[in-house]
Amino acid sequence: MAGMNATRHLEVLEDAFIKVSFQEDSGIGADDPFYDDWVNQSSARFSEPSVYAARTLRELHPGHSVVLFQDYETSILGFSGALIQPVSASNLITSLFFVPNPRHNGGPPGTLVDSVKYGAFRVAWNQYDFLLYILRYPQGLGINTQHYLVHDGPEEHSRALLMAAGGYKAQLHEEILIFNQGFWQKDHSLWVEVQKANWDDVILKDKFKHDLKKDVFGFFDSEDLYKQLAIPWKRGLIMYGPPGNGKTISMKTIMKDCDAKGFAPLYVKSFKSWMGEEGSMAAVFNKAREMAPCVVVLEDLDSLINDQNRSFFLNQLDGLEGNDGLLVIGSTNHFERLDPALSGRPSRFDRKYLFDDPDREERALYAKYWQQKLASNKSISFPDSLVDDVATWTPKFSFAYLKEAFVSTLVLLAGIEGDDKPSFADVLHGQIRSLREQLDKEPEQLDVPGAFTTSSATVAQPVPRFRRAQLAKPVSSRVSLQGRIFDSSDGMSMPGQMPSVRAMPRMG
Structure with missing residues (x-):
């Protein structure tokens, strides 16, 4: 009751x-x-x-x-x-x-x-x-x-x-996933920027380019082979060398090709976040395992990994939870700053590619590119002898410095009025001398055991710096x-029998 x-x-x-x-x-x-x-x-x-x-x-x-x-x-x-x-x-x-x-x-x-x-x-x-x-x-x-x-x-x-x-x-709908400040964000603008990259725009020695592409795309084609050999289907690759020599454009080209083949590129901007760096690392690798097979891009690896988070990162990289289908590509301008546990253990980053300053032959190829680019400009004289001169004047120049020499020369010439303009060769030579004075002496590159070395990672066209996602979300x-x-016009056709407003019940 x-x-x-x-x-x-x-x-x-x-x-x-x-x-x-x-x-x-x-x-x-x-x-x-x-x-x-x-x-x-x-x-x-x-x-x-x-x-x-x-x-x-x-x-x-x-x-x-x-x-x-x-x-x-x-x-x-x-x-x-x-x-x-x-x-x-x-x-x-x-x-x-x-x-x-x-x-x-x-x-x-x-x-x-x-x-x-x-x-x-x-x-x-x-x-x-x-x-x-x-x-x-x-x-x-x-x-x-x-x-x-x-x-x-x-x-x-x-x-x-x-x-x-x-x-x-x-x-992903013409987007690339970017991890920043503890969150994943789809970025269309980065996808658009990556689409501009092409292997034809990067001049590499044939063997170097072949080995790099084989290591990347051969990995994704070799799942059955890895399983037959009873080894984890994962790979790590490091691009290193002085700045301005093609690591970024090569990375962008790999991201473009991987995206086209269905292997999503995941770009990590920073591990710093509200959940701490270890929490961010766990979030990155969990997403990568979810999206696998995919490629995880870690630009400026020496800045992302430090003494405090290194141990946790290595645990994630070793894949105690399983990293099948993960290709991790890191880049750094300072290979010597990487801990040997990260750079020296083959099971973590087992491929290393040195993007070194160009040698004389490659500097001449880059000058010849500009010669062809400016061939239609009748006001500029660019003889073959100037190609050889540029290659002679620019030892230790990176391709970024070579590009700056040509761009600044054209800007200066455009700002000079009158008939007494200096010649293109004279202004170019002056800009090269100026850049020579500004060029800091770079430390010698480390001899990395097992690394694929090349001095040719030439950008064959002026390419903007790889722009990371902005803090302001698009x-x-x-x-x-x-x-x-929010278009409530009555003229829109609706499939099915949409409920009539007048027929909707009301509480009485």
Whole structure:
């Protein structure tokens, strides 16, 4: 008897709560029956709004399935496989923020982005219709965003939609994953920059180029061989040598080719983050294992690895959790700074490539490239003898210094007016002398046992420095699609039978 009384007491309290919390239809927000209820509840004192919203949606849509989900790994508003419209633009509550565009791009100064605080959307996908609710509210010390899918059918349809959206978000769409400040971020601008790289733009001795490409792409083609030999299918490779001699352009070309072949490049900018360097290393290798087979790019390896994090990094590299399919490529200008445990153990970085300053033959090849580039300019005299002179004047020059000599010469000539301009050869010789004075004496390169050595990693065209991701995040694909999401025009065709606004039930 006591149990029955308690049950009846709870029913009375629930009925009372509903009557207190729900206002009669006042005509405001009539397009969206849930709007008034949520706004009223959001102004009240409550401890678990997600449960309240789930119960209310079930009461508003009897016979429908209601699925609660978090959108971190699905980004359903950015899912290109679904057509999405607001139920009512007047009931949509968003907060705008401004994302500036690069000035050199021209066009508008930036983009206004909508951050949804309350939204109800009609979703059409795979011949099914859904209602998507997005609710944001304070919880604890932070802000929680809860998503709901309401569907006139079994819950499995909603789960299938979320699986499809999550699978789409997990893929790379002309993007490269960058790890920085403890987070993975998809970067389209880096992908675009990498597409400019080409093996034809880097002059390497034939054997050196062949060995480098074989070590990279032969690794991905050799999974069965590794398994037959009962050895872990992983490899490490280090590119080292003085700056400005082609490590970066070679790295970019490898990233481009790996991406084209389906082996995702993962670029690590820094291990420093809110979770500590060891936490970042674990996050990087966990993602790499998830994406394998893939290539992990560690530029400036000597800066990423230090005395404090080295032991943990080596444990991750050794792959106690399994590193099958991982190709780790590191680069450094200072090989001597790497700990022998990192650089000397074959099972970690078993291939080493020295990108040294160019010798005389390669300096002449680079000068000949500029000779061909400037051949159509009738105001510049660039005879074959000047090619030989450049090669003679520039010992110990890196290709970056050679490029600077030509670029600065052209800039100076462009700024000189009148008929008494000095000759191209005289200005070039003066710039080379100036650069010679600025050139710091580099320490001798270490003789690394087992390293593939070359003095030719010549960039055959001026290539900008490998630009790492900026701290300001670019507008994501989800943001770029919001023009589609918030377009509530009636002329859009919707697959399936989208629920009519007027037919949507309302609490009475």
